[in-house]
Amino acid sequence: MRTRKAVVLAGGRGERVKPITNLIPKALIPINGIPILAQQLRQLERLGFDEVIILTGYLSKSIQYFCENFPTTLALKCIPSDPDDSPARRLLTSKHEIGNEFLLIYCDNLILSDSVIGEVLNSSGLLTFLIEQRDTGNTEVRSDGSVVYYPGKRRENLTHVELGNIKINSPLFFEVLEKTQDLPEALGVITNQIKCNFVALTSSLLSVSNFERFLNLQNGRLVVILDRDGVLIAKMEKRKYVTKIQDYKPLFQNWKGLLQLAELGVDFVIATNQPGVALGEVNEDFLLELHQQLAAELMAYGINVLAIYVCPHHWDMNCACRKPMPGMLAQAISDFKLNPGRTLYIGDDDRDELAANRAGIMGILIGDDHSGSQKYSDVIAAIPQIKLLLKLVQ
Numbered sequence: 388m389r390t391r392k393a394v395v396l397a398g399g400r401g402e403r404v405k406p407i408t409n410l411i412p413k414a415l416i417p418i419n420g421i422p423i424l425a426q427q428l429r430q431l432e433r434l435g436f437d438e439v440i441i442l443t444g445y446l447s448k449s450i451q452y453f454c455e456n457f458p459t460t461l462a463l464k465c466i467p468s469d470p471d472d473s474p475a476r477r478l479l480t481s482k483h484e485i486g487n488e489f490l491l492i493y494c495d496n497l498i499l500s501d502s503v504i505g506e507v508l509n510s511s512g513l514l515t516f517l518i519e520q521r522d523t524g525n526t527e528v529r530s531d532g533s534v535v536y537y538p539g540k541r542r543e544n545l546t547h548v549e550l551g552n553i554k555i556n557s558p559l560f561f562e563v564l565e566k567t568q569d570l571p572e573a574l575g576v577i578t579n580q581i582k583c584n585f586v587a588l589t590s591s592l593l594s595v596s597n598f599e600r601f602l603n604l605q606n607g608r609l610v611v612i613l614d615r616d617g618v619l620i621a622k623m624e625k626r627k628y629v630t631k632i633q634d635y636k637p638l639f640q641n642w643k644g645l646l647q648l649a650e651l652g653v654d655f656v657i658a659t660n661q662p663g664v665a666l667g668e669v670n671e672d673f674l675l676e677l678h679q680q681l682a683a684e685l686m687a688y689g690i691n692v693l694a695i696y697v698c699p700h701h702w703d704m705n706c707a708c709r710k711p712m713p714g715m716l717a718q719a720i721s722d723f724k725l726n727p728g729r730t731l732y733i734g735d736d737d738r739d740e741l742a743a744n745r746a747g748i749m750g751i752l753i754g755d756d757h758s759g760s761q762k763y764s765d766v767i768a769a770i771p772q773i774k775l776l777l778k779l780v781q
Contacts, residue, residue: 397494398444403597412446414494442477445470456687493551500590512584513557538571615659617735628663644766658715664699711738713746
């Protein structure tokens, strides 16, 4: 009988995908505008799964919020653990809920072919691996049709790598994992103890295992840079700052406009002056938590924010990052390898437009708190002009 439960390892910090993972967990990084976890869950739906357990750690609240707002027929359960826990520890902590029959998935690999995962699920082996041919690998294919996994660095004499999507159908997996306390080592021990089957991947694989790979998967998607206060959330009174989650008020009229842009192939980053940090009124840990929550709520709305750049300095410091200086915008352009000729900054203050001009990109202002000649009440009102500037077509 085909297994109907999947387990997604989604707890790591994703250090190699920074700056994105400063804000969102690796499992929620969008590929072609859609979070990788959403694409994995849709695939599991198509394959007839009933239940998915997501083992979280770093930014577990963001993944929990995403799952609570994700429309699906699957029974989703997030099990959080310490961000520094190993994959083995996450699995062992939840082994009684997981059971001995499941499909083990890594959150940073998306297999595009449903049928190849179907082959894995239909295999009769106690463990079945999905593997792909590479120049250096960690998996040996033997003449008897079995595989042996080698933990540690990849080797030139091994021609395949395992990709996750491991079908497990034996209590031996957790027995060995309990002894080794290490997932790669456990896979090595098991594949040496028993014959393990494999399915070779012949279709495409998308991976967000590092930042460069993410950039290569953008496929022409644009990135628009946004101010925070007055564009995404309501401004506080002058010289007042958001210091409590309760003070955070989304500007949903603007969110609706940004959603229209997202549906046309746009992702976003944010660049915001936050002198409250230098004044001692805003705690940096709180500011990061606020931004992570903001990003999670925007994603659930359909808007992907990939990074938030913050100037925490006092206005008298004359730093290069505080708008109207272009430092934050230049950093975003550099990090995401943006084409200045197709990059736009949306703000609500004269300083925002001046920063955009100094960064060599286009700028557009909304609201009434600026001296610009063009007046747009909100992002929705500015959509025709934004489409024209970015050469967006429906």
